[in-house]
Amino acid sequence: MNQKMQWLRNQLLSMNLQGMIVTNPVNIKYLTNIRAEGTLLVTRKENVFITDGRYIEDVHNTLTLFDEIVVYDARSLTKEDFENFFLFCENVGFEEGHVTYAKYKEYMHKYKINNLVETEHMIEKQRMIKDVEEIENIKKACEITDKCFEYIVNYIKPGMTEKQIAREIDDYYYKNSEGKSFDTIVASGENSSKPHAIPTDRKIQEVDIITIDMGCKINGYCSDMTRTIFVGEVPQYVKPVYELVLKNQEQVLNDMKENSNTKLITKMVDNDFRLNNYDLIHALGHGVGLDIHEAPLLTINAETVLKENMVVTNEPGIYIAGRFGIRIEDTVLIHKGTCEALTKSPKKYVIIR
Amino acid sequence: MNQKMQWLRNQLLSMNLQGMIVTNPVNIKYLTNIRAEGTLLVTRKENVFITDGRYIEDVHNTLTLFDEIVVYDARSLTKEDFENFFLFCENVGFEEGHVTYAKYKEYMHKYKINNLVETEHMIEKQRMIKDVEEIENIKKACEITDKCFEYIVNYIKPGMTEKQIAREIDDYYYKNSEGKSFDTIVASGENSSKPHAIPTDRKIQEVDIITIDMGCKINGYCSDMTRTIFVGEVPQYVKPVYELVLKNQEQVLNDMKENSNTKLITKMVDNDFRLNNYDLIHALGHGVGLDIHEAPLLTINAETVLKENMVVTNEPGIYIAGRFGIRIEDTVLIHKGTCEALTKSPKKYVIIR
Numbered sequence: 001m002n003q004k005m006q007w008l009r010n011q012l013l014s015m016n017l018q019g020m021i022v023t024n025p026v027n028i029k030y031l032t033n034i035r036a037e038g039t040l041l042v043t044r045k046e047n048v049f050i051t052d053g054r055y056i057e058d059v060h061n062t063l064t065l066f067d068e069i070v071v072y073d074a075r076s077l078t079k080e081d082f083e084n085f086f087l088f089c090e091n092v093g094f095e096e097g098h099v100t101y102a103k104y105k106e107y108m109h110k111y112k113i114n115n116l117v118e119t120e121h122m123i124e125k126q127r128m129i130k131d132v133e134e135i136e137n138i139k140k141a142c143e144i145t146d147k148c149f150e151y152i153v154n155y156i157k158p159g160m161t162e163k164q165i166a167r168e169i170d171d172y173y174y175k176n177s178e179g180k181s182f183d184t185i186v187a188s189g190e191n192s193s194k195p196h197a198i199p200t201d202r203k204i205q206e207v208d209i210i211t212i213d214m215g216c217k218i219n220g221y222c223s224d225m226t227r228t229i230f231v232g233e234v235p236q237y238v239k240p241v242y243e244l245v246l247k248n249q250e251q252v253l254n255d256m257k258e259n260s261n262t263k264l265i266t267k268m269v270d271n272d273f274r275l276n277n278y279d280l281i282h283a284l285g286h287g288v289g290l291d292i293h294e295a296p297l298l299t300i301n302a303e304t305v306l307k308e309n310m311v312v313t314n315e316p317g318i319y320i321a322g323r324f325g326i327r328i329e330d331t332v333l334i335h336k337g338t339c340e341a342l343t344k345s346p347k348k349y350v351i352i353r
Numbered sequence: 354m355n356q357k358m359q360w361l362r363n364q365l366l367s368m369n370l371q372g373m374i375v376t377n378p379v380n381i382k383y384l385t386n387i388r389a390e391g392t393l394l395v396t397r398k399e400n401v402f403i404t405d406g407r408y409i410e411d412v413h414n415t416l417t418l419f420d421e422i423v424v425y426d427a428r429s430l431t432k433e434d435f436e437n438f439f440l441f442c443e444n445v446g447f448e449e450g451h452v453t454y455a456k457y458k459e460y461m462h463k464y465k466i467n468n469l470v471e472t473e474h475m476i477e478k479q480r481m482i483k484d485v486e487e488i489e490n491i492k493k494a495c496e497i498t499d500k501c502f503e504y505i506v507n508y509i510k511p512g513m514t515e516k517q518i519a520r521e522i523d524d525y526y527y528k529n530s531e532g533k534s535f536d537t538i539v540a541s542g543e544n545s546s547k548p549h550a551i552p553t554d555r556k557i558q559e560v561d562i563i564t565i566d567m568g569c570k571i572n573g574y575c576s577d578m579t580r581t582i583f584v585g586e587v588p589q590y591v592k593p594v595y596e597l598v599l600k601n602q603e604q605v606l607n608d609m610k611e612n613s614n615t616k617l618i619t620k621m622v623d624n625d626f627r628l629n630n631y632d633l634i635h636a637l638g639h640g641v642g643l644d645i646h647e648a649p650l651l652t653i654n655a656e657t658v659l660k661e662n663m664v665v666t667n668e669p670g671i672y673i674a675g676r677f678g679i680r681i682e683d684t685v686l687i688h689k690g691t692c693e694a695l696t697k698s699p700k701k702y703v704i705i706r
Contacts, residue, residue: 036549053634054548057674096455101447102471104454118455167527174520195407196389281406321410 001068004031005047011122012042018089019043020119021107024098026290027123029220032069034062040069043085050074083112093119124295128287130309134221135333138288138311141177141216141223142331142342148172148214149227149345156352158206158231162186162199165212173216181222182292185213192228192325195282195317207232209324215292215331222292224313225343226329229350241318242326244276246347249328252284252314256332256339260306262298269316270300278318285313288331310334311342354421357384358400364475365395371442372396373472374460377451379643380476382573385422387415393422396438403427436465446472477648481640483662487574488686491641491664494530494569494576495684495695501525501567502580502698509705511559511584515539515552518565526569534575535645538566545581545678548635548670560585562677568645568684575645577666578696579682582703594631594671595679599700601625602681605637605667609685609692613659615651622669623653631671638666641684663687664695 001009008031012020022028022040028049029035036059038051047069051059059071072081086092094107096118108116130138152169166186173180187197188204192211204210208231215224228242248269255265266284273280285298288311296304298312306312312334317327330341354362361384365373375381375393381402382388389412391404400422404412412424425434439445447460449471461469483491505522519539526533540550541557545564557563561584568577581595601622608618619637626633638651641664649657651665659665668682683694 053632053672057547058549094454096458097453099454100450101452101454101457102449105449163527167524170527171520171524174516174523194410196411279406319406 017091017093017117019086020093024095030127030290034059041085046070082110086111086113091115091117093117097121127289128295128310129307130311137219137221139342141218141221144177144216145214145223145225145343146345153350158204160204161201162188163201166199169214177216177218179217181215181217187211190322193319193321193323195319204231211325211327220290222288224288224292224331226315226327227345228326231352234349245316245318245326245328248272248316249314253341256306256334258306258308258334258336262304263300266298266300285315287312306334308334308336370444370446370470372439373446377448383480383643387412394438399423435463439464439466444468444470446470450474480642481648481663482660483664490572490574492695494571494574497530497569498567498576498578498696499698506703511557513557514554515541516554519552522567530569530571532570534568534570540564543675546672546674546676548672557584564678564680573643575641577641577645577684579668579680580698581679584705587702597629598669598671598679598681601669602667606694609659609687611659611661611687611689615657616653619651619653638668640665659687661687661689
């Protein structure tokens with residue numbers, strides 16, 4: 001059986017669960033490499049993946065004998081088959097953060113389960129710590145993102161629209177990776193004051209500011225990077241804000257390592273922003289892996305302690321409504337006594353002339 | 354107050370609900386036009402949208418006074434504020450098909466609700482019947498899809514890869530719409546036997562078969578069309594399968610109208626396929642609107658009766674594993690005594706030479 005499924009079985013044993021229903025497709029991909037719609041059942045006797053006619057062929061091509069996963073077409077299963085999967089199981093785990101209330105009720109009935117037990121995001125928690133192969137994939141995605149940034153800085157000219165630049169980034173990713181890991185943000189001028197701006201038809205000016213938030217996927221694993229760049233020159237009124245964001249982003253890189261407390265780190269950034277009459281209006285960062293946003297979330301409200309081989313973003317930002325915004329973000333790998341920014345594009349005043 | 358919010362309030366009244374928590378972002382867009390992360394609360398006194406700093410500016414730009422929706426930044430709300438939203442409400446509705454089990458428990462606690470009541474997809478059911486403006490958007494998305502199909506048929510040449518063709522479609526949509534409404538499928542040769550194939554690096558041959566499943570968005574509304582086309586010639590062994598799929602697709606267009614029973618229609622297609630030793634391995638169709646897949650689902654297992662101004666797909670397909678597949682799909686608008694295919698691209702042997 002593959003290592004991750006074995007880990008899950010051991011975990012269930014220690015929680016006195018005799019089975020589990022896994023429905024989050026990202027967790028299914030993590031555990032089995034399957035990228036098809038369906039449900040993964042860990043039963044007493046075997047591992048089962050239930051899918052439908054559209055995916056059967058593909059799933060069979062993904063799995064190896066070593067995986068020890070039996071694949072069923074849902075249409076070939078009877079009412080009794082479903083009821084038999086968890087026969088003699090007292091407690092069966094489910095993903096309470098993914099399963100809807102309606103599905104929860106349906107599962108109880110369909111699988112005849114007495115006690116459907118919350119598993120408190122145990123797979124997501126395990127996913128926080130990346131193994132060698134996962135780190136390799138994320139590193140590769142970050143490298144391609146750096147190359148794409150270099151390419152796009154040379155590509156951008158005044159007169160182009162935000163949409164056009166976003167499309168060029170997407171196209172670069174399409175050619176060099178599995179594609180973008182989230183909707184690319186290209187926010188120029190006053191649009192840069194919206195942290196989650198959607199690219200518009202606004203044209204880049206002769207003197208302008210552009211925030212670009214971009215990432216791609218390799219084998220399902222994501223990268224995430226933001227740079228705020230300039231066209232023509234850096235306006236004087238922008239400089240103090242840029243320096244403040246950059247200073248904090250670099251300070252955070254100094255502070256991130258095994259055992260550092262992200263609540264404290266976030267608080268320090270927030271304090272420094274407040275001293276200058278700004279606010280940190282979003283999280284300082286988030287985990288990156290098979291999901292572009294995954295655990296842990298780095299905010300003032302969560303007591304997270306970083307561990308070796310976590311991959312998280314570091315993305316302070318300041319937004320001045322209707323005027324402009326600055327965000328600088330890296331994808332960061334946590335080591336024992338230090339950390340490593342996996343995205344390495346320049347941060348100090350990239351100016352397009 | 355806008356018409357759709359007014360409809361929802363009347364609905365709640367008739368169900369003896371004093372409030373509702375709406376969390377499905379597509380339902381929020383449907384009711385309010387807001388496209389931001391957040392929660393819509395219908396309380397006794399007012400309509401409330403709770404979002405965060407990233408979206409506040411955008412939401413304010415979307416809403417008008419006429420909408421009568423009060424916007425809050427979640428960070429500015431206290432524990433008491435949350436508890437007061439549904440004060441003196443006996444029954445509060447929620448979306449059991451969207452809210453996770455974990456969130457269900459959280460809401461009970463956070464809003465201090467005694468009785469959180471399932472609303473049985475009432476908003477999704479309402480969304481099945483499209484109004485004039487919604488139909489206009491879908492028609493436009495279908496028109497652009499027809500034009501894109503015409504463009505791509507002229508673009509495809511032997512030697513191109515599936516990925517390259519898919520990228521060209523995506524790019525066309527990017528330039529002429531809000532972008533693709535789902536991941537474009539370009540499945541050639543034996544790949545066409547997978548209904549949900551992901552475009553590969555396989556090169557188009559001098560004699561080949563290509564299934565293209567494509568759609569785009571206009572103001573959030575989707576189109577969905579599939580054509581199976583040929584390069585060089587139509588192999589003799591493919592013709593009987595193609596004719597069988599096409600005959601059924603056209604028969605379904607004859608049968609779809611107000612009050613027709615989709616279970617029966619699906620059964621007829623399934624029967625005809627079986628008589629020829631094939632299977633209908635997926636649904637015959639699905640609703641199309643703000644979601645690419647929405648209610649109703651057209652299968653043998655669901656008793657759906659079509660109504661005027663529903664928009665559904667009609668997409669029979671036959672897949673012969675490892676060899677080839679044929680699917681032909683239109684987006685269809687239901688009228689009183691007839692129906693109208695909104696996608697109008699040719700279906701009879703499109704051959705690229």
